[in-house]
Amino acid sequence: MVETQVGHKTRSVEQNIFDAAEEIFHEHGFDGARMQEIADRAGINKAMLHYYFRSKDRLFQTVFSAALDRMLQRIVEPLASDLPLGIKIRRFVETYVDELHRHPKMPGFIITELNRHPERLKEAALKHIVPVLPKIQEQIDESVGEGRIKPVEAEDLIVNLVSLCTFPFLARPVMQAVLGADPSRYDAFLDKRKTSITDFVFNALQT
Amino acid sequence: MVETQVGHKTRSVEQNIFDAAEEIFHEHGFDGARMQEIADRAGINKAMLHYYFRSKDRLFQTVFSAALDRMLQRIVEPLASDLPLGIKIRRFVETYVDELHRHPKMPGFIITELNRHPERLKEAALKHIVPVLPKIQEQIDESVGEGRIKPVEAEDLIVNLVSLCTFPFLARPVMQAVLGADPSRYDAFLDKRKTSITDFVFNALQT
DNA sequence: GTCTATATAACGATAGAC
């Protein structure tokens, strides 16, 4: 019983550290993050960070891998399903934009850190995403054969979808200012885009 | 003549420092950049950086403002012209993607630093961009009235165009891996997108 | 203007008591 309690307590502290590290790293990146700030937010001492994660680099790796895996999963999951192409696109945009609303800083975090250290992208993280491309291409070719949509490369279609959804979150400070919108109006704009992106893509594909 | 020489020499050293700082800041961001590395690349001593720019923060501000102004100009210039909407779109995509090929790291640099310090976005930088929106909206409404294109918000169209062009450069490490492409093939993909983006947008607008 | 040498502060990490 004592061991179980200790076990639980340990897991809990480790989780507190992870959660705190996630917030700080997502906000400031690796270079801008301070171990002291993570410790403060976790409500523990700086030495504890090293006790549980040995080094700043290891702690970061843990946070980064979790973020990358989560984002890739959120992108692949709806695209890998067996739904018809149109439903699949609509479903992807809705679920992915919702995810971005929940974690607006994740794409910027991942992209910045990956540009600075491309070696952090492990092969394993991509295993489930590569086979999705040929599958989508099949669906496209099928619909094209039936004369229902215009021909398009699967690569382009997916890159377009992800770009249209992600970029307005990434570039929020500039875009919000350019559109002359306050934060809540820009949030509304982002959410409204769930339908406007879908319409835009559907129109582009329509024969 | 001596003063002129000194003047030239001074401007040249200052320019060397700026160029070096630009490379380092664009690559590592503010937090990751080291004054020593900038000095090394400029071929001068670390103390000189402070002699010419007083502090790391001031040197960064100079580099950042230059980057932001340049990017905004490259986006606004073709959009603010008097060309017909279709030509304008094609022209924008071509010139903007070319600019991105020349400076692939600028969008990531600007976006990262602006997310961390939104206060760095001065009102002045946006003065020339805000009036562009109503103008494009006019052009859209006109073409819609003539039954040549589908109705669309100018905000959405511009955000879509910038997203489609910029994101594949921003997320290069992930996207290149996902598409299973080597660097040169991904460069070809990016360049080919100049026409595929234009086609995609034209199709989306087509009645 | 340009250098060397150094001040000052902050960071990641560890030692050692409890």
Added chain:
DNA sequence: GTCTATCGTTATATAGAC
């Protein structure tokens, strides 16, 4: 496991000779 105290290093920035 958790703390305090501190080590060793590195960062920005400055002082002062030339």
